[in-house]
Amino acid sequence: MSCKVVLAQSISASYREELKNIIKSRNIRPKLVGFLANDDPAAVMYAEWTAKTCAETGVEFELRKCSRNVLEEKIIEANQDVNVHGIMVYYPVFGDRQDQYLQNVVDVSKDVEGLHHKYVYNMYHNIRFLDEAKTKKCIIPCTPLGLVKVMEYVGVYNGILPYGNRLHGRIVTVINRSEIVGRPLAALLANDGAKVYSVDINGIQEFHRGVGLQLKKHEVSETTLKLEDVLPLSDVVITGVPSPAYKVPSHLIRDGAVCINFSTFKNFDGDEIKKKAAIYVPSVGKVTVAMLERNLVRLYDYQTQSQAA
Ligand code: NAD
Structure with missing residues (x-):
């Protein structure tokens, strides 16, 4: 078996080191507040990782536990506190549209998770900067961003191509x-140029920018394709099915593919996938946390620049 297993710890190491250096050399102390209003084990684990990575990089992290019924008021208090630079909430809280409402209660200038409507809208519309002068990059939701960084690390992004087109030709x-x-x-x-088969429990959609990347932002089309059609074509397979019973059928994976799991459950059969994949990334949580902190430092800079102006 020639499969290379790449751990999130290794992928996130350079980002953690970079954050540590920025925070130390500039002598800053950005503060992140995390709200935990549930006892979901995945959320608790995520909170523990956040605390650990923040301690390592020099970010001040405060976990505030509260009942979900007072969470909105607590978020508003943190929005108004100039000593808090970033806010995150461990979801699910209500597990329905109320969570979406709460994502928009977090002030856009402190939203380290990038879940505010403005950031989500900009991301879907391939708007990469917050200002006309293109000095302030938009915040990108940290798990999808973490997965992009995983793909950069393992070499799926082609650095020879211009920024914004580096996945051209990838499926x-x-x-x-x-x-x-x-x-x-x-x-x-x-948006970065890939042809993406987006699979959910009900079917498969195709996301793409057209032949030769003629479109400025992606478009979506419905397909009648099945998993058995798209897996053998795919250079990269990324899975996040929240079920211990779900396994991606290894026999359909293309020889030499890159396989990445972000579910808390093992969606790939570890032994089988190593017989087919060139690169296997079993989890990505630590990269997500590094992206969260990277977003925090970016927001810290935007806030302090606008205070100074
Ligand atoms: P969700 O329940 O909102 O979404 C699950 C998705 O999987 C849906 O699109 C659903 O249609 C699809 N799905 C379910 N069964 C399927 C099947 N048999 N075939 C094809 N598609 C199927 O969950 P979520 O919030 O997206 O989280 C998913 C997983 O990712 C969870 O395990 C969560 O803990 C994990 N997660 C990890 C990170 C991280 O940074 N590592 C961050 C967020 C979520």
Whole structure:
């Protein structure tokens, strides 16, 4: 077996080092507040990782636990506190549209997760900067961004091509089309030039910028294709199905593919996938946390620049 297993720890190491150096050399202390209003084990684990990585890089992290019924008021308090530079909420809280409402209660200038409507809209529309002068990059939701960084690290992005087109020619299957990860990820990858098969429980859509990348932003078309049609074509397979029973059928994976799992469950059979994949990334959580902190430093700079102006 010649499969290379790449761990999130290794992928995130250079980002953590970069953050540590920026924070130390500039002698800054950005503060992130995380709100935990549920006892979901995945959220608790995510909060623990956030605390650990922040301690390592020099970010001040405060976990505020509260009941979900007072969460909105607590977010507003943090929005108004000039000593808080970034805010995040461990979802799901209500598990329905109320969570979407809460994502927009977080002030856009402090939204380290990039879940505010403005950032989500800009991402879908391939608007990469917040200002006309193109000095302030938009915040990108941290799990999809983390997955982009994983793909850059393992060499799926082609650095010879211009920025914005570096996935031209790549075919990627993303198994998950949630609003938090799968759909934004499919859009980001298609905006960067890939042809993406976005798979959910009901079917498959294709996200792309057309032949020769003639479109400025991706478009979506419905397909009647099945997983058995798209997996053998895919250079990269990314999966995030939240079920311990779900396994991507290894026999359909193309020889030499890149396989990435972001579900908390192992969506690939570890032994089988190593017989087919060139590169296997079993989890990405640590990269997500590094992106969260990277977004925080960016927002810290935007806030302090606008205070100084
Ligand atoms: P979700 O329940 O909102 O979405 C699940 C998606 O998977 C849906 O699009 C659904 O249609 C699809 N799906 C379910 N069963 C399927 C099947 N049999 N075939 C094809 N598609 C199927 O969940 P979510 O919030 O997107 O989270 C998914 C997983 O990713 C969870 O395990 C979560 O903990 C994990 N997650 C990880 C990170 C990270 O940084 N590592 C971040 C967010 C979520």
